[in-house]
Amino acid sequence: MARKTGSHSQITGPLVRQAALRLFAQGGYAAVSMRQIASEVGLQAGALYLYTPDKQTLLFTLMHEHLEELLTAWEAVEKPVAPIEQLQAFTRFHIRFHLERLDAVFIANMELRNLSDENFAVIEKLRKAYEDGLQSILEAGHATGAFRVPDLKLATLAIIAMLTGVNTWYREGGRLSRDRVERIYWNMVRRSVGA
Numbered sequence: 001m002a003r004k005t006g007s008h009s010q011i012t013g014p015l016v017r018q019a020a021l022r023l024f025a026q027g028g029y030a031a032v033s034m035r036q037i038a039s040e041v042g043l044q045a046g047a048l049y050l051y052t053p054d055k056q057t058l059l060f061t062l063m064h065e066h067l068e069e070l071l072t073a074w075e076a077v078e079k080p081v082a083p084i085e086q087l088q089a090f091t092r093f094h095i096r097f098h099l100e101r102l103d104a105v106f107i108a109n110m111e112l113r114n115l116s117d118e119n120f121a122v123i124e125k126l127r128k129a130y131e132d133g134l135q136s137i138l139e140a141g142h143a144t145g146a147f148r149v150p151d152l153k154l155a156t157l158a159i160i161a162m163l164t165g166v167n168t169w170y171r172e173g174g175r176l177s178r179d180r181v182e183r184i185y186w187n188m189v190r191r192s193v194g195a
Helices: 007-028 032-040 045-050 057-075 084-099 102-110 117-144 154-166 178-192
Strands: none
Touching: 007 032, 007 045, 007 057, 007 084, 032 045, 057 084, 057 102, 057 117, 084 102, 084 117, 084 154, 084 178, 117 154, 154 178
8 A cells, every 4th residue: 555544645745744854853864764754654655755756855845844934933023113122032033933843943954965956045045034134133233333243244143053052952841941041042142242
């Protein structure tokens, strides 16, 4: 039987992506086979190709969906007028959004090297759109004298790297609550831009 009994593309397709996300995050893209993904979902290997043409497309789809969701969620955040308040909103948003998606964030950052050149270009454009949002905040604060940043691009990348780093150590139920982490990181971000 090629297809799991009762499977439907609206159900099985997302299950394939969830399984791939989990397996790629655990073992790395290169170490995971299509057969493993199919087995995780309860499909025969050949049936997996009903839901994705190949492993590269699956990786690209996971990254693309994650970044589109990130950009859409940030766009939906109500932005304060003052750059300092916008920066605080960005800081808190970034931490909250990413802590809810540990596997997707890991893959989006660690598996870029496994994308084809064409797919990398698309993902890089989405990543840059998100970075540009933060850089615009920093530019506005710099222009008004609220921020003192010697290099806006470098500050943008450094802040995003610092905020994303929370995912590597934060554990739910640990010593610090999410809210406390957000407050501490906000103070570090604020000081890093001289505010």
